[in-house]
Amino acid sequence: MFKLPGRMGYPLLGIALDLTGTKKDPLEVMNDINVKYGSVALSWLLHYPLFVVTDPDIIRDILMSPHCINKSKVYRPFKKAIGVGLLSSGNPEWSVHRKHLNPTFSHKILLSFIPVFNEEVNKLLEQFQQMDECPDVISVLQEFTLTTGLRTTMGIEASERAISARLKANFNVLAKGLIQMVFSPWLAHDLIRKLYGIYEPFNTHRKDNEKIIQNLIKKKLDKVNSGSKIFIDQAVELLRKDIFSMQEVEDESNTMVVGALETTTNTIGYGLMLLAMFPEYQERAYEELLAMFPEGGAFDVTYANIQDMAYLDLIVNETMRLMAPGPLVARENTQDLQLSNGLVLPAGVQCVINMFALHRRRDIWGPDADRFNPDHFLPSNIEDKHPFAFIPFTKGVRSCIGRKYGLMSTKITLAKLLRNFKFSTDFKFEDLEYCDTLVLTLKRVPALKIEKRQKIH
Numbered sequence: 001m002f003k004l005p006g007r008m009g010y011p012l013l014g015i016a017l018d019l020t021g022t023k024k025d026p027l028e029v030m031n032d033i034n035v036k037y038g039s040v041a042l043s044w045l046l047h048y049p050l051f052v053v054t055d056p057d058i059i060r061d062i063l064m065s066p067h068c069i070n071k072s073k074v075y076r077p078f079k080k081a082i083g084v085g086l087l088s089s090g091n092p093e094w095s096v097h098r099k100h101l102n103p104t105f106s107h108k109i110l111l112s113f114i115p116v117f118n119e120e121v122n123k124l125l126e127q128f129q130q131m132d133e134c135p136d137v138i139s140v141l142q143e144f145t146l147t148t149g150l151r152t153t154m155g156i157e158a159s160e161r162a163i164s165a166r167l168k169a170n171f172n173v174l175a176k177g178l179i180q181m182v183f184s185p186w187l188a189h190d191l192i193r194k195l196y197g198i199y200e201p202f203n204t205h206r207k208d209n210e211k212i213i214q215n216l217i218k219k220k221l222d223k224v225n226s227g228s229k230i231f232i233d234q235a236v237e238l239l240r241k242d243i244f245s246m247q248e249v250e251d252e253s254n255t256m257v258v259g260a261l262e263t264t265t266n267t268i269g270y271g272l273m274l275l276a277m278f279p280e281y282q283e284r285a286y287e288e289l290l291a292m293f294p295e296g297g298a299f300d301v302t303y304a305n306i307q308d309m310a311y312l313d314l315i316v317n318e319t320m321r322l323m324a325p326g327p328l329v330a331r332e333n334t335q336d337l338q339l340s341n342g343l344v345l346p347a348g349v350q351c352v353i354n355m356f357a358l359h360r361r362r363d364i365w366g367p368d369a370d371r372f373n374p375d376h377f378l379p380s381n382i383e384d385k386h387p388f389a390f391i392p393f394t395k396g397v398r399s400c401i402g403r404k405y406g407l408m409s410t411k412i413t414l415a416k417l418l419r420n421f422k423f424s425t426d427f428k429f430e431d432l433e434y435c436d437t438l439v440l441t442l443k444r445v446p447a448l449k450i451e452k453r454q455k456i457h
């Protein structure tokens with residue numbers, strides 16, 4: 001018998017109207033459900049049952065089950081925006097694609113990206129050098145992660161500015177349309193989109209994106225593969241071997257860019273904001289970086305350096321605990337699923353993992369769960385935590401394919417920025433307001449003051 005407490009919403013609609021964001025943000029709606037009905041709650045979205053969870057045991061049941069690999073139906077609009085790639089595809093296609101694409105994030109390939117990360121952060125240093133204040137660090141970082149992402153996954157060089165600018169404009173419009181369609185599912189119907197006047201601009205950008213990516217693929221097809229194993233070259237190899245179709249290469253290309261862009265941007269940006277709000281922890285990170293890079297300036301960060309950044313590691317984890325880039329992850333179970341609390345989840349339930357609330361549970365993280373404190377990740381504090389209490393990339397076979405890439409680029413960027421600049425802000429942590437636009441977003445981005453650190457000779 002499947003019976004749980006929860007918010008049923010309106011007949012036929014369930015909580016669909018709540019999720020449009022007119023009164024409350026979808027993240028707030030999910031948090032309210034868990035606060036009111038507990039760590040395992042039931043709700044409805046149209047005629048689909050929604051299972052909203054913050055219990056680490058149940059989250060483990062979901063993420064580790066071979067019957068919960070498929071993404072929830074709420075991800076269907078991805079097809080219209082960026083096509084069906086790893087982020088939204090279902091089995092059996094997903095398993096085949098993931099198996100072929102896993103090697104594009106191998107250790108050896110990731111190591112080859114380190115010089116690119118270093119080079120692009122050096123340009124960012126020059127930009128910050130000109131500023132005393134940065135009103136919107138997220139938009140500055142977006143440029144940087146897009147350029148880095150396009151170089152490392154798509155092989156588009158930083159000098160190809162016109163293409164990057166077009167892709168950026170396209171992805172902005174597509175992401176906005178995608179969010180509208182996910183949270184207001186009726187907007188996924190072309191007729192309704194036409195009536196609202198949002199169909200044409202969206203389609204223009206979608207087509208332009210297709211054109212750019214198709215051209216890139218054609219150019220790659222015309223050339224003999226130089227032996228490069230970055231994502232686009234591997235994908236084109238799979239096209240040559242008839243394992244992927246042209247459409248699949250296009251869709252996976254869009255997926256890689258979208259998967260990398262805002263997640264990494266926000267982790268770096270939120271890290272800077274939190275350290276600006278909590279200067280005592282920024283100073284400890286600075287001390288660590290000063291000892292490693294006494295000269296400052298445009299130094300190169302190596303793989304070995306990244307392994308040695310013990311304090312920065314705590315900071316990155318604590319940033320992703322409080323501000324996980326993907327605060328809500330949704331799956332669907334294709335078969336009845338036996339849960340560790342004795343309940344059997346019938347097939348076809350939409351399982352929403354409320355990572356935002358999980359990461360702030362006081363019974364797991366202590367009375368200061370809502371406060372930024374990197375000590376939460378000291379070995380002595382983390383060793384007895386439930387293995388599914390902290391899951392910024394989720395866990396299991398369908399966890400983030402770009403985890404190591406994301407961590408590496410975040411650490412290199414933060415190390416070089418924090419060694420060279422001191423960030424501060426008048427904005428208070430308590431005043432941050434969060435919303436879920438598929439990635440965690442801030443209603444207002446705190447302005448950061450930037451001071452240059454003295455070089456030590």
Ligand code: HEM
Pocket residue numbers: 086087088098153255256259260261263264267320324325326329330392393394395398399400401402403405406407410
């Ligand atoms: C700090 C950075 C990042 C965070 C926190 C993050 C987080 C996540 C999360 C939560 C998921 C969903 C996993 C699930 O459904 O269980 C995901 C999936 C994914 N991410 Fe990331 N991500 C990051 C960086 C990246 C980067 C750099 C890339 C690409 C270069 C990337 C590409 C993807 C892709 C393709 C998927 C879909 C994987 C699949 O379903 O097989 N991510 N990520």
